[in-house]
Amino acid sequence: MKAPDKQALYELAEQLERLLRGDFSPIRLSVPPGPEVSRLAELIAKLTASLREAQDFITTLSKGGLDVAAPARNHLIASFKQLQANLRHLTWQTQQIAAGDLNQRVDFLGEFSVAFNAMTEALREKHEAEEKVRYLIHHDPLTDLYNRGYFEEEMARIERGRRFPVSIMMADLDDLKTINDTMGHAAGDRLIRAAAEVISKSVRAEDVVARIGGDEFAVILPLTGMSATAGVLARIREHEILFNRENDEYQVHLSVGFATVEEGGALVDAMRIADARMYQDKSARKECGAREAGMRTPG
Numbered sequence: 001m002k003a004p005d006k007q008a009l010y011e012l013a014e015q016l017e018r019l020l021r022g023d024f025s026p027i028r029l030s031v032p033p034g035p036e037v038s039r040l041a042e043l044i045a046k047l048t049a050s051l052r053e054a055q056d057f058i059t060t061l062s063k064g065g066l067d068v069a070a071p072a073r074n075h076l077i078a079s080f081k082q083l084q085a086n087l088r089h090l091t092w093q094t095q096q097i098a099a100g101d102l103n104q105r106v107d108f109l110g111e112f113s114v115a116f117n118a119m120t121e122a123l124r125e126k127h128e129a130e131e132k133v134r135y136l137i138h139h140d141p142l143t144d145l146y147n148r149g150y151f152e153e154e155m156a157r158i159e160r161g162r163r164f165p166v167s168i169m170m171a172d173l174d175d176l177k178t179i180n181d182t183m184g185h186a187a188g189d190r191l192i193r194a195a196a197e198v199i200s201k202s203v204r205a206e207d208v209v210a211r212i213g214g215d216e217f218a219v220i221l222p223l224t225g226m227s228a229t230a231g232v233l234a235r236i237r238e239h240e241i242l243f244n245r246e247n248d249e250y251q252v253h254l255s256v257g258f259a260t261v262e263e264g265g266a267l268v269d270a271m272r273i274a275d276a277r278m279y280q281d282k283s284a285r286k287e288c289g290a291r292e293a294g295m296r297t298p299g
Helices: 003-020 035-062 075-098 111-138 148-160 176-183 185-202 226-246 267-296
Strands: 166-173 208-211 216-222 254-261
Touching: 003 035, 035 075, 075 111, 111 148, 148 208, 148 216, 148 267, 166 185, 166 226, 166 267, 176 185, 185 208, 185 216, 185 226, 185 254, 216 226, 226 254, 254 267
Parallel strands: none
Antiparallel strands: 166 216, 166 254, 208 216
C-alpha cells in the first residue's frame, strides 16, 4: 500500500474515533489518497454529514422544536421523525384537552400512553363531578327545573341587559296539601313533577322556568310582551287539560299570574304584581269551583 493511502487510512480511522465521541467535524485529509481509499473517504464524509444533520435535528427536537424540518433522505433519523410526528399529534391532543375535550387517548407511546390516559380519565371524572355539583347548585332535584337561587341570579342579569320587554309569570300548584294528606308525599311529588312538565312544555327553551318553593313556580320570559305572555298562559291551560284528561290519579291545576316590564323597569316589581295576580286567579278559581259544587248539590 502506498504511503499516501496509509496516511489517509490513519486519518480516516481518527475521524471515526471523533464520530464516536460526537465530534462531527468535516474530514480534512492531509494527503490525497488513491481511488480505493477515496471511495471510503467519501462514504465517511457522507456519514459525518448525516450524523451532523441528525445531531442538529435531534438537539432541536429535544428542546421542544417540533416544527423543525427533518433533513431529507437521512435514514439515521427515521425513528426521531416518527417521534416528532407523535409529539406533534400529542401537542394537538393536549390543546384539545385544554379546550374541554376530555375524550382524548394516546395509544402510541407505551408507558407514557398509560399515564396520559390515566390523567385524562382523572380529569374527566373531576369535570363530571364538578358539572354534577354545578347542576345541583342551580337546579331543583325533584323537578330538574332551575331553583330559586338561579332564578334570582337570572332576574338580576336580565334586568342589567337589553332583552326587553320581559314578562314574569308566577304559578302556584293547587291542592298539593290535599294530595299529600290523602295520597301521601310520593303522590305529591309526582304531582309537582307533572306541574313542572306542564309549564316547561308551554314555554321556549330560552325562557327560565324555576321551582321557587314547595308548590310555587316562576318563569322569566325575555323579549315577551303582555299578548305573547297571554299566549303562554293559554298553552299552560291546554297542557293542563291534556294531562288531566289522561290521568286518573290526580289533577294538575295551576293558579297563574303574570306582569310585563319595559326597559328601565324593575323585574322585582313585575314579580310582585304577577304574584298578586296569581292569588287573584286562585281566589277566582276557588269561587268558581264552589259555585259549580253548589249547582251540583240537590236543592
